Amino acid sequence: xxxxxxxSIGSGKGGVGKSFVASSLGVxxxxxxxxxxxxxxxxxxxNLHTAxxxxxxxxxxxxxxxxxxxxxxxxxTTQFSNLFFIQGTTxxxxxxxxxxxxxxxxxxxxxxxxxxxxxxxxxQETYLETLRHSDEKLFIVTPEPPCIEKNYxxxxxxxxxxxxxxxxxxxxxPLKPVLEQYxxxxxxxxxxxxxxxKSATGWTWDQETEIFPNPIRIIVNQVxxxxxxxxxxxxxxxxxxxxxxxxxxxxxxxxxxxxxxxxRTVEPMLMKYPFSPLAGQFQAMAxxxxxxxxxxxxxxxxx
Amino acid sequence: MExxxxxxxxxxxxxNPQSSQNEVTEAYSRxxxxxxxxxxxxxxIFTQKEAREYLRLVEEAYSVLGNKSLRALYDQKLGRGVTxxxxxxxxxxxQESKITRPLDLPKLGRLKPEYEIDESFExxxxxxxxxxxxxxxxxxEYKHVTLEQLSAITKVSSFYIHAIEHMxxxxxxAPVFVRGYVIQICRVLGLDEKKGPDSYMKLxxxxxxxxxx
Numbered sequence: 001x002x003x004x005x006x007x008s009i010g011s012g013k014g015g016v017g018k019s020f021v022a023s024s025l026g027v028x029x030x031x032x033x034x035x036x037x038x039x040x041x042x043x044x045x046x047n048l049h050t051a052x053x054x055x056x057x058x059x060x061x062x063x064x065x066x067x068x069x070x071x072x073x074x075x076x077t078t079q080f081s082n083l084f085f086i087q088g089t090t091x092x093x094x095x096x097x098x099x100x101x102x103x104x105x106x107x108x109x110x111x112x113x114x115x116x117x118x119x120x121x122x123x124q125e126t127y128l129e130t131l132r133h134s135d136e137k138l139f140i141v142t143p144e145p146p147c148i149e150k151n152y153x154x155x156x157x158x159x160x161x162x163x164x165x166x167x168x169x170x171x172x173x174p175l176k177p178v179l180e181q182y183x184x185x186x187x188x189x190x191x192x193x194x195x196x197x198k199s200a201t202g203w204t205w206d207q208e209t210e211i212f213p214n215p216i217r218i219i220v221n222q223v224x225x226x227x228x229x230x231x232x233x234x235x236x237x238x239x240x241x242x243x244x245x246x247x248x249x250x251x252x253x254x255x256x257x258x259x260x261x262x263x264r265t266v267e268p269m270l271m272k273y274p275f276s277p278l279a280g281q282f283q284a285m286a287x288x289x290x291x292x293x294x295x296x297x298x299x300x301x302x303x
Numbered sequence: 304m305e306x307x308x309x310x311x312x313x314x315x316x317x318x319n320p321q322s323s324q325n326e327v328t329e330a331y332s333r334x335x336x337x338x339x340x341x342x343x344x345x346x347x348i349f350t351q352k353e354a355r356e357y358l359r360l361v362e363e364a365y366s367v368l369g370n371k372s373l374r375a376l377y378d379q380k381l382g383r384g385v386t387x388x389x390x391x392x393x394x395x396x397x398q399e400s401k402i403t404r405p406l407d408l409p410k411l412g413r414l415k416p417e418y419e420i421d422e423s424f425e426x427x428x429x430x431x432x433x434x435x436x437x438x439x440x441x442x443x444e445y446k447h448v449t450l451e452q453l454s455a456i457t458k459v460s461s462f463y464i465h466a467i468e469h470m471x472x473x474x475x476x477a478p479v480f481v482r483g484y485v486i487q488i489c490r491v492l493g494l495d496e497k498k499g500p501d502s503y504m505k506l507x508x509x510x511x512x513x514x515x516x
Contacts, residue, residue, distance in 0.1 A: 143343065144343070145343045145346045148343050148344060148346050148347075149346050149347045152346075152347055152348055153347075186353065188349075188353050188356035188357045188360060189310050189315065189356070189357065189360045189388045189389070190310070190387060190388065190389055192310075230333065230336045230337075230342075231343065231344055233333045233337070234333070234336065234337040234342055234344035234345075235344045236317070237317050237333065237334060237337045237344075238337065238344050238345060238348050238349065240314070240317060241310070241315075241357065242348050242349065
């Protein structure tokens with residue numbers, strides 16, 4: 001189905017709220033009458049079912065990856081009428097790029113309007129490949145330096161990975177050292193990574209859309225004070241100045257005990273605390289995400 | 304050949320030439336927060352030294368874009384293809400803005416040839432010691448300057464100029480302001496900027512005292 005939109009929720013670090021954002025986004029989309037499928041693709045520790053308030057399903061994505069079942073056989077229903085999910089696997093296995101390509105291609109053929117991949121932490125190639133095929137990439141950052149650092153590495157890795165794939169026949173130098181060189185030789189205000197790439201490899205991008213049709217979007221989660229609200233815009237500015245890469249800041253979500261409470265009782269937060277400030281912030285952010293492109297024009301009346 | 308991105312001031316603040324002054328100021332405060340010491344968003348991307356350099360660029364960008372006339376001058380330069388932050392500085396722009404500032408002067412100079420010189424009246428002007436409102440009005444009319452023209456040049460409202468010429472203290476603000484207006488008027492009419500206002504203010508105070516006493 002050509003109109004299927006694929007979302008990926010990633011982060012450089014674990015435990016920052018990927019599954020929470022993925023499940024809440026799924027609930028929001030399904031409430032807007034979009035047939036939505038959530039796929040738990042966290043290969044290190046799947047927990048999307050918990051965030052959805054469902055027991056773990058017996059059939060999981062491993063059955064698809066090891067050719068024991070088709071993807072459509074794995075789809076589980078949830079308590080929301082338009083929302084479905086596919087259970088993640090606890091078997092890390094040896095996943096290849098081709099597995100991801102098969103998974104994404106098969107997912108696109110399923111009769112859903114929106115498909116959300118909940119990725120695991122870090123930037124292994126399987127995740128980068130999933131992100132590359134996604135129409136929307138959401139990165140979750142929390143205001144702690146280790147998490148910010150790991151997300152910068154994820155952005156860099158995705159950027160280099162995408163450049164490499166786009167130019168597999170033109171660029172034959174490893175890109176990582178090019179980036180490290182640039183880090184050393186960087187001149188504030190006059191050079192960016194884009195220029196450096198050009199002089200090192202002869203290839204560069206003229207417009208952002210040549211690399212990412214839609215910008216990487218940053219969500220700042222577990223915000224504990226108003227000062228943390230500056231983090232998103234700061235990351236956006238730093239990415240522009242350092243990489244010459246335009247990223248989008250989608251919004252901040254306050255740290256909320258309600259989330260932990262709802263995890264404990266295994267219930268979706270939007271369901272259990274629909275009137276909490278966090279639920280309000282999330283709805284506002286989801287609305288912004290869904291109206292930020294032409295793709296969703298039909299949704300606008302519903303929102 | 305290396306092609307550089309060349310950030311301009313707008314890129315530094317992450318705004319565009321269409322942004323309002325308000326948006327520029329907001330963007331400036333965001334950018335300043337970003338590059339102020341210890342912001343976690345810089346972590347592993349920019350060193351402290353690089354952040355300080357960016358902070359300097361942010362301040363410089365705002366000192367230009369935050370000022371309407373410097374921003375207009377900068378926009379002209381951008382239109383002519385000057386783009387990099389290393390190609391133009393705040394000091395240069397400030398200097399240039401001072402050079403173009405005396406644009407108003409020819410307007411004043413143009414007044415001169417528009418009236419016929421009457422030697423006897425010129426002598427009287429030179430000899431005059433009593434700069435009354437009536438005298439100011441006569442010099443103005445002799446030089447063919449209308450009330451409106453005088454008001455447009457001095458930026459003093461024509462109502463006040465009329466009141467000054469008729470010594471109508473009740474229609475004028477405090478004497479200290481009146482003195483300023485008279486200096487302006489004398490300058491435009493080519494009268495002595497010291498003697499004129501001194502004499503006028505003396506007469507003005509006398510009228511004021513007569514009115515209240």
